[in-house]
Amino acid sequence: MESLVSFKQILVAVILKSIRLLWEGSVLEIYLPSTLTFHQTPDIWKQTELMLKAHTPSLIRVTAVDLVDADSSGFAYLQYLKTFQENHQAKFELHGLSDKFSYLYKTATSKNRTLDRIEETLGSSEQIGKITIEWFRELTYLITFTGELTVSFWKSFLHPSRIRWKDVFKVSESMGVNAFPIIAMIGFLLGLIMSFQSAIPMRKFGAEIFVANLVGLSLFRELGPLMTAFILSGRSGSAFAAELGTMKVSEEIDALTTMGLPPVQFLVVPRLVGALIMTPLLTIVFNLFGLIGGAIVLMSFGFPLVTFVNQVNIAVGFNDIAGGMLKSYFFGMIIAAIGCYRGLKTTTGAGAVGESTTAAVVGSIILVSILDGIFSVVYFYLGI
Numbered sequence: 001m002e003s004l005v006s007f008k009q010i011l012v013a014v015i016l017k018s019i020r021l022l023w024e025g026s027v028l029e030i031y032l033p034s035t036l037t038f039h040q041t042p043d044i045w046k047q048t049e050l051m052l053k054a055h056t057p058s059l060i061r062v063t064a065v066d067l068v069d070a071d072s073s074g075f076a077y078l079q080y081l082k083t084f085q086e087n088h089q090a091k092f093e094l095h096g097l098s099d100k101f102s103y104l105y106k107t108a109t110s111k112n113r114t115l116d117r118i119e120e121t122l123g124s125s126e127q128i129g130k131i132t133i134e135w136f137r138e139l140t141y142l143i144t145f146t147g148e149l150t151v152s153f154w155k156s157f158l159h160p161s162r163i164r165w166k167d168v169f170k171v172s173e174s175m176g177v178n179a180f181p182i183i184a185m186i187g188f189l190l191g192l193i194m195s196f197q198s199a200i201p202m203r204k205f206g207a208e209i210f211v212a213n214l215v216g217l218s219l220f221r222e223l224g225p226l227m228t229a230f231i232l233s234g235r236s237g238s239a240f241a242a243e244l245g246t247m248k249v250s251e252e253i254d255a256l257t258t259m260g261l262p263p264v265q266f267l268v269v270p271r272l273v274g275a276l277i278m279t280p281l282l283t284i285v286f287n288l289f290g291l292i293g294g295a296i297v298l299m300s301f302g303f304p305l306v307t308f309v310n311q312v313n314i315a316v317g318f319n320d321i322a323g324g325m326l327k328s329y330f331f332g333m334i335i336a337a338i339g340c341y342r343g344l345k346t347t348t349g350a351g352a353v354g355e356s357t358t359a360a361v362v363g364s365i366i367l368v369s370i371l372d373g374i375f376s377v378v379y380f381y382l383g384i
Contacts, residue, residue: 028057032064036074045077056088065096075104145341152265164270171274175236176282187286191215191293199297208301212311215294220320224287226372229331233364237339240271241360244343245353268340279332280325319384327375331368338364
């Protein structure tokens, strides 16, 4: 086969179904026939592969002057030749291709990397502008959603018949009743761990009894509402985003809009009402089981249950309980609103629902933490 690839003269011409493959030195000349469809392409492709396995030319020159009929298999053959040369850092030339085939050839041989290189082609100032525009679009959509949700909620509050109570009960069941076990378990474990960790150092000073004060104040003022909100963010907020995101991808929300049913009133308000009902109740459950965990620890240190209860009654006042309940009310509102907002904002694509779910959980946790800090500052200046 080495004699076939002489670099000085034409040694052989292969004729196969009207196609000519000629070696001229290190150049492979290919003259396409008038027809290059799935009937001719397989044999031509095999013959070309055999020749290229024996030797890699420095240039493949394809002449398509006679080509009048071709299908996708023919252009796939040309794409194979071009890719082969690119992989071997060699040249590829195509001459005489008719204008009617130019677009198909470009489509077959292009690598479609335009979208992947958009970010690379943008300069620093352009990227800043792009980010700014996206941020303003996000802000505009958020303001619109907040306004529409506020109007729909207050209309529903003034006219309860507007609320789809059947959906509210379903949301309350999935968000509240079904979440009871995990809320109770985490509340119990948190109270147990916090009491045990604080009782050990306090025991050195004979102040174990004040563990009840610490646990009661921490749960009612801070940890109860905050931990409940975090759990519901990952459990219910993500579920809201996934449900509405799936409806958005499957165009069910567009169908509601077409039928004249506002998605916010029809889908978001029931979830918001369910969250406002269940979040404070779950916070109470969390606090109760946290106190049970703390009581078990103190009882293990020899203190009677009545002593623990009396210490909690002394330490925790009405303002502490009411302040925690007010926090949980706003936390529930944030969880439902952010989950539904991200669900309605879901784009198309395989990973769109997952991205919306992740954004809902992260956004809810961040906003709940920020709001908790605001409440702490306000309570401090109000003396609560």
